[in-house]
Amino acid sequence: MTASLPQPLRLRQGGLINRNQPLTFTFDRRVYQGYEGDSLASALLASGVKLFGRSFKYHRPRGVFSAGPEEPSALVEIDQGKAERDPNHRATMVELYEGLETFSQNHIGPLELDLMEANDLISRFLPAGFYYKTFFFGGLQAWYRFYEPIIRRAAGLGRPPMEADPHHYDKIYTFADTLVVGGGIAGLTTALSLARAGQSVLVCDERDRVGGAALWQGERFDGQSGAAYVDHLVAEIEAAGGRVLPRTTVFGVYDGGTYGALERCHDHLAKAGRRAHTARMKYHRIQADRVVYATGAIERSVGFMGNDRPGVMLASAGHAYLGRYGVRVGQQPTIFTTNDGGYAVAAALAATGADVTLLDARADSRLEAEGVRVLRGVHATQAHGRMGLHRVDYGGAQSGSLSTDALLVSGGWNPAVHLTSHTNDRRQSKPVYDANLRAFLPPELVDSEAAAGSVTGALGTVDCLASAAAAAAKFGGAALDTPAVDEAVAVSAPKELWAVPGAGKAAFLDLQNDATVKDVGLAAQEGFRSVEHMKRFTTLGMATDQGKTSNVNGLALLAAATGREISAVGTTTFRPPYTPVPMGAFAGHHRQRDYEPFRYSPVYDWAEANGATFVEAGLWMRPSWYTQTGEADWLESAVRETRATRDQLGITDVSTLGKIDIQGPDAAEFLNRLYTNGWKSLPVGKARYGLMLREDGFVFDDGTTSRLAEDHFYMTTTTAKAAAVMAHMEFVHQSAWPDLQVAFASVTDQWGGLALAGPKSRDCLAALFPELDVSNDGMPFMGVIETTWKGHTARLFRISFSGELAYEVAVPADVFDAFWREAMAVGAQWDITPYGLEALNILRIEKGHVTGGELDGRVSMDDVGLGKMVSTKKDFVGKAMSGRTAFTDPDRVKMIGLVATQVDERIIGGGIVFDSKDGPFDHTTMLGYVTSVAAFSPLKDRSIALAFIKNAADYHSKTLYVVSHVHNRAIIEVTAESPHFYDPKNEKVTG
Amino acid sequence: MMDQSVMRSPLGPHWTPGHHGTAAAATGGDGGAQAGIRALHKPGLLVVEIAALPGKGKAMRAAVKKGLKLDLGDGSPAASLPNAVCSGPDRYLLTGFDLAAVKAAVGDLGLAVDQSSGRVRLSIDGANVPGLLAKSCPLDLTKWPVGMSQASHFLHIGCTWYRRSETGFDLYIGRSFARSAAEWLIESAAEFGVEILSPED
Structure with missing residues (x-):
């Protein structure tokens, strides 16, 4: 030690x-x-x-x-x-x-x-x-x-x-009937009254120890010291069911009774003393029916030369260091005050044996302090001592100079009105100037708000206790005996003195931003009459100060310089946070990999163990490709997977698709109104591809829906739009057709799904379900069979996204991992190959199937070549708006396929399409844009893409050029053709 | 017969029976004898979601009362039961009943769909559960009577809550979110100490 x-x-x-x-x-x-x-x-x-x-x-x-x-x-x-x-x-x-x-x-x-x-x-x-x-x-x-x-x-x-930041932060939802902001005597007294009335009360105090000025001011309560009385109040509050949180700053007030508070849990502890698994800070999102602002008041200084020198501080600070910490801030301190409050600290310091002089700016004051030399009608004019105060000059009724090592200044008190001004949900949210108290007071509060203590302008502990009783009464608090306050500190409204005569460049108002008395004068001279403009010109009250120490003096001087009343100048706008809040506290637990939850497929573990590289698709973790030994990059893996699927047998996880179970006698009619095509004639045991529009006629989503029974359908949506489609269905059902006898539920998580694709997919399916006839006759294209696998329901669908002969099988998610492994084992005889999203993308682009890249909210059915899927015999969501003139404009971009001319050139996603390589490559010449790219298509032996261009039909077989302005601006030559590169007659999928 | 051996847990590798986080004695939870929080997941739980057709809510509840002996009262979330949790207007998650029995009871009054794989129920209990909920769920426990369900979220994962007792809650979440939820539950509960109970407990 x-x-x-x-x-x-x-x-x-x-x-x-x-x-x-x-x-x-x-x-x-x-x-x-x-x-x-x-x-x-x-x-x-x-x-x-x-x-x-x-x-x-x-x-x-x-x-x-x-x-x-x-x-x-x-x-x-x-x-x-x-x-x-x-x-x-x-x-x-x-x-x-x-x-x-x-x-x-x-x-x-x-x-x-x-x-x-x-x-x-x-x-x-x-x-x-x-x-x-x-x-x-x-x-x-x-x-x-x-x-x-x-x-x-x-x-x-x-x-x-x-x-x-290695620390952990927590976000906490906290509730209370009444929130009391500030744990001084007034706040605690109000809280006790409310707690005893049965209310759930939460007291938040920013300091490490609640009690405010009672801890150091030297007053006694019913004969007890301030600290002892505070402990008594806290114990009584907790006994009545209330909570008291020290080190917790309520930094913001928001609409609807919501308050932000920061609790500092670790910063006061050495590393070894911190409890494991606990947060450094907790951000409390407090919901309270009522609030009591007991935020206290902040003493202000006076503008005079050198008032920023080390050793010059607020009088209350000198008192606090003495009373709370046993520190005498100077052996020979000087007090400079404009009000009675300075006498208490002067007397307290003198009682310790210090040589104390008090400069009272008021000539008519008669107050005395024991052992203190008092000069009346004088003010400090200049403090000296660059590295530490050693002398102060004074002027006024008499002038002179004093040796001193601490100068404690009191220019009066500014009620801490910040929080009372944070919301705009009342008529008046700006603080109101009280010319008698020479202070801004809280605006008129609404029914759910009350204020107690010195924030109300109450001067002295007795008045603060009275205001606490009033606040408690407003909210139905229980009556309390008011303690007798002994050795009460003398208080008074200050003499109006914002800056002493002659104060200028080195007379500071805002010590944090180095804004001076002279700067405010300069702002007025430059024409900045608004206090908001003055703030920005001088930086007064910015940064963490936020007007706590500087604001009122600055705006009072602006008022004087512009010949207006202080009330006419007003304050700047107080905004959260009251004191700085680390960003980590707002993030809480949710950052880095915990930023948001992930959704995991039932076969995530299998995929991870088998070389999958995952991509975040929405919240889902989806395999992008499966790397095999010796493969150099993702493209090599994806191309291998694509070829294996085309040539033999591929398997992919489609569990992420949205799935909605729809039941009821009007289920078919409901679908008829949702989709553009007809559904009433769909037989049981068959699936159909459907397209939904938004109300504005643009394509919303696509997918297949199967009829499991007359009144029972199973819909699939894209992964990305699953929640949106469900919400859309809820909306139209509840608002447009509430009488339709249909009910539906999301079953996305209930089912795991895999697709078997490729020439051997039928053989594999037959091996998995040997009791079923899955031949082309037994299970034709778009056929659906419901069966069981090891006693669990299994649904088989003959549908294809890859363009191959393909099947999808859904089993309950709990057994999907086992089913997948069995499919892999059974399929081994055909070299079954798992494929990820990259290969899936190549396969579907070769086939000309659209996904989110194409269905981007700006395309019509015609644009994607699906115009023929519109039933003219019925109405459906988006029908009226899909007939708009703009939708039939010949200049409208439509989908087309692009093939790179050069084998070794890649078309770039998002590239812009032009019909000349001579430029200019800008909006005046652009034909359209690329939406999806296969970096390499085994079918075409080069890069291919889907794109949207004007007059698409005219460009088939023509040479075009793709330029990516955000990539390398290289000009890629391509040939336009049908987007259905692979098996345009659908012989593979139907054979 | 359903082969139970092919069923897999949705909760991932973090959810292992035993103690996690702060040691029990340090928490003071339940007198130091147990972790501040105990958590349980029972795999294989039968879950069926039912939802009434428009205008058939009352009739469906009557049918459920008759067929399954479940009294769902007036249909409010406060009338939920431990094995029949209201998850929306005229919508419930029934546990412990197979789909066929529920379908038979509900008949043509509403939808009945198996969610045994789709919904995961995590049960938490213990003296520090309110502390865990304060971190994870924006609901006021003082305005949440025992026996009431609420649709809300758990650490931003949408869920249905059911309050079994003063400190006991059931949390129903979608299966694909269960791994994240389990991981976050263990992390969030670590400061109190959390005992993952074995399914046999």
């Missing part, structure tokens, strides 16, 4: 830290010590560290400004290895643990000697709008070659991890 390291600003007692549990950590590789219960910021401050990082734009040295999530300056990187390097953690929110390694950000060279500080020296030449006004000189070339590379190098804070 490391010997005890100095913590010069740590008090011997006080605070909520465990002095018996010292923790060692590093900052910029230097070793420090803190205690259990410390934040990184409190431990570094205790150790005497003032310099935490460099500002974004000017690289000014910065310290810690706050003690909470609003921290704009002390952003650090946490390093746990390359993949776990995590930038931009607010040091105020990082909980200390043994071995924590942290680094400062945004500097070149050591933190103390940042080379980029040159930006600060020339800052007078880098005002707001500098980039917009400068980087157009030299035109686009200058931008690409010069400006952009430089800006890119300078931009951004911190270094992102360069490897995939």
Whole structure:
């Protein structure tokens, strides 16, 4: 264990830290010590560290400004290895643990000697709008070659991890009657009241320990310390069935009572202390009937020169470091306040023996603080100390200069109204300015919303408790005894002071984005009167700050500069997230291979064991080809599979096809209305190819449907459109023909299916089902037989997609693997060859069969040569619209086949078809486009394709040219012919 | 006779009986004696889907009551039974009945189709099941009475849920999704510890 390291600003007692549990950590590789219960910021401050990082734009040295999530300056990187390097953690929110390694950000060279500080020296030449006004000189070339590379190098804070995030994240569905956002005294009190009334209550608090200011402000509740009273409230809430989640930030409010919250589960633990199989963070999607915003308020600073120097911080932060962490932020602190609140921290610091001076901007204040020297009617004018504050100048009723090592500023309080403004589902969603409180308050809330605590503008704990009682009463909470608050902190509305006289370039409003008082004036001068425009011109309130510390001062100064009331200027729009949320939390479990579920065929394991390379087809994992020893690439495998199927016997898995079981006395009539062709005459025991149109007349899907009984059909759809066809059927049945006596169910997953294709397919089928007559007479083309295999139902269909003599056999998915293996064993005598999607594609392109490539939502029945499949004797979905003039336009593209002239040239999918090789190859000369390509067709001994071109009939046997603009722009010469390259008379499939 | 030996599990190699994830003692689930979650899949379960023809819902339920002794009440999802789970309006998944018996009962009042291979039932139980459901299913357990079925999803896989008890649920999913669902169930339940029960249990 490391010997005890100095913590010069740590008090011997006080605070909520465990002095018996010292923790060692590093900052910029230097070793420090803190205690259990410390934040990184409190431990570094205790150790005497003032310099935490460099500002974004000017690289000014910065310290810690706050003690909470609003921290704009002390952003650090946490390093746990390359993949776990995590930038931009607010040091105020990082909980200390043994071995924590942290680094400062945004500097070149050591933190103390940042080379980029040159930006600060020339800052007078880098005002707001500098980039917009400068980087157009030299035109686009200058931008690409010069400006952009430089800006890119300078931009951004911190270094992102360069490897995939190894952490696990969870998404959680969370429900509550009432969500209470914020676990301060007001939130907890409201929650207890509601929980005792029987409501399911969820309290989310962004800090590691709930309690808010009660933990450090020094007030006592019914004689108990704030921390003890908070523990009591939490215990009572949980006893009443409520839940309290610390480290959980509600970052967004969405419509319909939905809230987004991020729970940080691991970041406060060393690796060894993390429970296995648990998530680093949980993204809670909270659904609540009611919400109580108890989000508190954020103190604001005042604009004066050097108000960003390390050692200048919010007064409440100084109080929090003292009360919660036992850290006295300075031996000789100065308080600069515009309200009564500054006196409490002054008195608390003086009580520790510090030499405290208080500058009260109000001349008429009469308040005193024990042991504190008070100067009234004065304000800080300039803070000195580049690497750490050592002096402050003041002016006003009197002027002078003080030696000091900490300057704690209170310019008043901004209620944290962000969440109350996230939704637009009420009349008014923008915060409302209260001129008396000099603060923006939540807009008028709807019935399901309430606010409690300082977010309502309540000043002081007593008022906060009263607002909590009101919020609870709004939602029917149980009556509670109000605790007596002893040693209550004095509070008041602040004097209006956004920036002191003379504040300019080095008087900062937004420490994170280096936006200054002068920048706001410049924005007004440039004509940016809207607060939204001012924000974008100056970058004030951007990034993680999101207006927490800077907004109100900035817009108040804009109001003054443009001669308007603050209420007329208003605020910028607050949007989620309130604080940053890692993308991993939104993804949750579902990323990389778990991005979406896969659908597996019953023979997936067999295929995997037999050399299949899979392709994701929708959600399905489908074999693309089966590699055999010695095969160089996919094409060699696919061509072998194609030849084997044409010459002997191929087998392929068709389990993925959509299957729908249709039953009822009106089933045939239903199909008649769905498909373009007639179905009533289809005999039992026969299948028929059918084409469905969309309402707009374009082709929707195709497939075969078999009649198993008078009132029972078995439909197949394409794999891709299975769900869409089912939804379409539900829609037309429910909305158009609800009286048709038909019911249907998806049976896609019930059946496994294989196709046997090739000259030996009949022999193989006969061997599998020796009791059946599968001869051409016994089972003619489109014949269907229902039988059994080992006692399980089996359905045999004589249909062909490959263009060969072929059969499909469906058996229940549970037995399909066994059936497939038997087919492989039985078929071995004919060298049965499994084929994948690539070979299937070659086979069907040779045959001229269409798939999704052709049926892309833009084609009519005529376009794909199926116009004759329209029954004129009946109505069907899409009939009226399929008669549109545009559908008979002679210029309309229609399907045609293309054959490459050269044996060694491949037609490129998506290529554009032209009738001249001289160009131009653009829309003025294009004939059409390629939809499907067989890289090599054994039939043609070269590449072939299906394409759609204008006046297709005129181009048969003509030479055309295919150019792929997104490939290599090579000009491929092709010959056009019928798309039915193989067996155009269908002798194979019917013989 | 159906040859049962040729039937294969849809759940893939991850679904192996035994303990997965966090050790039982660490979870505190059920007093540390058992894993926080127990999961069971019984292969060979007979599943038949029935759906009434338009306007025949009430009559079909009466026929089912008479023929199969299943009282489906008013047809609401809350009137589901452990072996007759409402999966949509006038639509049910019946378990433990063969197709012929169901067809005989339903007659010409609706569709009856075998889904024994098409639907997989995973049963989960245990003290940490609510924690698992919070990760995987967008339903509010406080508004989900025992005995009620709901159409929803499990980790984005469409499914029908049935609540058997306070902490016991049946999950019906399509067979082709079962392997992903099983894998994700084990991963999601790992923090609580999950015991995959053997089908004989």
